[in-house]
Amino acid sequence: MLKKTVLNAAHRALNARMVDFGGWDMPVNYGSQIEEHHAVRKDCGMFDVSHMCPVDVVGADCRPFLSRLVANDVAKLTVSGKALYAAMLNDAGGVIDDLIIYFLTNTRFRIVVNAGTADKDLAWMQAKVAEWKLDVTITQRRDGANNLGIIAVQGPNARARVWQVLPQAKAAIADLKPFFAAEVDQYFIASTGYTGEDGYEIMLPAGEAEAMWNALKDAGVAPCGLGARDTLRLEAGMNLYGQDMDETVSPLDAGLAWTVAMKDERDFVGKAALTANGQQKQFLGLILLDKGVLRGHQQVITKQGNGEITSGSFSPTLQQSIALARLPLGVAIGDEVEVDIRGKLLKAKVVKPVFARNGKAVI
Amino acid sequence: MSNVPSNLKYAASHEWVLKNADGTVTVGISDHAQEALGDLVFVELPEVGAHYDAEKEIAVVESVKAAADVYAPIAGTVTEVNQAAADAPESVNADAYAAWLFKMTPDNLADIDALLDAAAYQAVADAA
Numbered sequence: 001m002l003k004k005t006v007l008n009a010a011h012r013a014l015n016a017r018m019v020d021f022g023g024w025d026m027p028v029n030y031g032s033q034i035e036e037h038h039a040v041r042k043d044c045g046m047f048d049v050s051h052m053c054p055v056d057v058v059g060a061d062c063r064p065f066l067s068r069l070v071a072n073d074v075a076k077l078t079v080s081g082k083a084l085y086a087a088m089l090n091d092a093g094g095v096i097d098d099l100i101i102y103f104l105t106n107t108r109f110r111i112v113v114n115a116g117t118a119d120k121d122l123a124w125m126q127a128k129v130a131e132w133k134l135d136v137t138i139t140q141r142r143d144g145a146n147n148l149g150i151i152a153v154q155g156p157n158a159r160a161r162v163w164q165v166l167p168q169a170k171a172a173i174a175d176l177k178p179f180f181a182a183e184v185d186q187y188f189i190a191s192t193g194y195t196g197e198d199g200y201e202i203m204l205p206a207g208e209a210e211a212m213w214n215a216l217k218d219a220g221v222a223p224c225g226l227g228a229r230d231t232l233r234l235e236a237g238m239n240l241y242g243q244d245m246d247e248t249v250s251p252l253d254a255g256l257a258w259t260v261a262m263k264d265e266r267d268f269v270g271k272a273a274l275t276a277n278g279q280q281k282q283f284l285g286l287i288l289l290d291k292g293v294l295r296g297h298q299q300v301i302t303k304q305g306n307g308e309i310t311s312g313s314f315s316p317t318l319q320q321s322i323a324l325a326r327l328p329l330g331v332a333i334g335d336e337v338e339v340d341i342r343g344k345l346l347k348a349k350v351v352k353p354v355f356a357r358n359g360k361a362v363i
Numbered sequence: 364m365s366n367v368p369s370n371l372k373y374a375a376s377h378e379w380v381l382k383n384a385d386g387t388v389t390v391g392i393s394d395h396a397q398e399a400l401g402d403l404v405f406v407e408l409p410e411v412g413a414h415y416d417a418e419k420e421i422a423v424v425e426s427v428k429a430a431a432d433v434y435a436p437i438a439g440t441v442t443e444v445n446q447a448a449a450d451a452p453e454s455v456n457a458d459a460y461a462a463w464l465f466k467m468t469p470d471n472l473a474d475i476d477a478l479l480d481a482a483a484y485q486a487v488a489d490a491a
């Protein structure tokens with residue numbers, strides 16, 4: 001039995017193509033996935049991401065808890081509303097999940113974790129609270145009473161469309177810098193996203209999500225499926241948990257070194273393993289020079305040895321195939337490599353793992 | 364609801380087959396298949412002159428989402444490919460029955476009779 005978000009009926013009313021997405025019945029596209037992609041790069045689109053799980057962390061020991069729990073350092077969160085992207089590691093330094101932590105007060109933080117990992121994440125967090133004997137209460141907000149829906153509104157016109165629908169929130173959210181959140185009445189509105197475009201992610205009581213979705217649609221926001229979300233995040237060079245990294249992959253080998261605060265004295269789960277193992281692979285981008293489509297798990301042949309594509313697709317912005325890949329150390333940006341696609345070796349160029357953001361190609 | 368023309372035969376693997384007057388057959392993917400795949404961005408066609416057994420991988424269509432094999436609906440030799448479909452994969456989305464992929468000379472023309480008719484294929488597509 002697939003789980004449904006509170007917007008399931010709204011997707012079906014729009015004739016969305018629904019798929020089993022990690023146990024959730026989710027829209028992959030409504031019409032053309034490529035048009036949905038362009039809507040976000042050029043105008044404004046919205047995604048139902050209510051399958052993701054908000055987790056409220058409350059108590060006197062929030063900071064010591066989060067400081068040990070994740071590889072990024074919550075000490076960077078000094079202003080209320082500021083958000084931090086972080087990886088939660090296991091003792092071997094593998095990634096249990098990647099998540100966003102929002103700082104509200106010193107006794108109240110909100111974390112948003114991935115859909116498919118939410119159950120194990122919650123169990124891990126609860127176990128750590130007990131093990132470290134801390135005054136912290138962990139409460140998931142996806143299921144049951146007081147659950148939240150999440151709508152991501154993304155694109156150059158996203159802010160203006162949200163102000164139109166939520167005029168009472170405009171004063172609080174108009175000047176939010178990237179990666180901040182504001183609470184306005186029952187709404188939690190964050191300037192975060194997974195597309196490489198400006199916009200908001202709106203958390204709200206689940207019972208109000210469908211009315212909000214319809215109001216945004218009436219304001220001209222294009223409903224977009226998880227298919228476009230995937231090509232948008234791929235172009236933006238953003239990792240997808242389960243493809244680009246998982247519990248067997250170090251964040252240092254998944255392009256997430258920038259989220260790992262190693263330099264100070266602070267200890268966190270997985271730090272010893274990261275220190276001992278160091279970086280073993282490079283996480284880089286590929287652009288296919290021949291015709292075809294790069295896909296996850298294809299082998300990459302380089303002068304320094306073989307690597308593997310972790311995510312690949314067709315880039316609607318670049319009009320050619322792109323990928324994220326884990327490659328041997330020593331491979332350099334600008335190198336030409338080969339990719340094994342169904343037994344044929346096709347040429348690809350190694351690039352920085354960011355392809356398009358803010359409406360434009362950056363390659 | 365996808366379009367299933369009644370003048371064509373179909374394979375359960377979602378290819379359509381048109382019997383031509385010259386003894387060849389024209390093959391493409393069904394409207395249901397293009398709709399399920401979504402926006403096509405790459406088409407890999409077979410080599411003219413190559414022989415394929417029935418149900419062997421003969422071509423590849425890739426959408427933004429996924430790659431899908433196209434299978435030879437019957438045994439035969441490829442006589443012609445539609446380069447225009449490879450040059451503009453979106454033409455298959457626009458009209459899957461106009462944007463054919465290849466033509467072949469069947470080993471046994473009678474093999475066509477064993478393929479699905481429109482009603483039988485519609486049932487397959489509805490169950491997918």
